[in-house]
Amino acid sequence: MLWIVVFGALLAGVVAVNVAVLQLNVELDGLGRERVQLRADNARLSSQISSAGADARIETQARNRLGLAPAEETEFIELASTPAR
Numbered sequence: 001m002l003w004i005v006v007f008g009a010l011l012a013g014v015v016a017v018n019v020a021v022l023q024l025n026v027e028l029d030g031l032g033r034e035r036v037q038l039r040a041d042n043a044r045l046s047s048q049i050s051s052a053g054a055d056a057r058i059e060t061q062a063r064n065r066l067g068l069a070p071a072e073e074t075e076f077i078e079l080a081s082t083p084a085r
Contacts, residue, residue, distance in 0.1 A: 051057060062068040 059070075
């Protein structure tokens with residue numbers, strides 16, 4: 001009779017360990033999927049950062065959002081220098 005109780009307790013322990021392992025595997029799979037998604041998001045955001053820094057994109061944003069325009073040709077005027085007294 002005692003061996004039945006011991007055997008039942010051991011069997012319950014094995015079942016409990018298997019359930020715990022199954023739960024950990026499910027959690028690990030979920031974390032793996034989340035990691036893949038985060039890496040994809042990171043790559044997409046890195047690409048957006050690169051394109052946002054491009055000169056043409058900055059010029060377009062300045063023109064469209066701020067109403068800025070490229071400067072016309074710059075002219076320099078030389079003043080005649082006067083001798084120091």
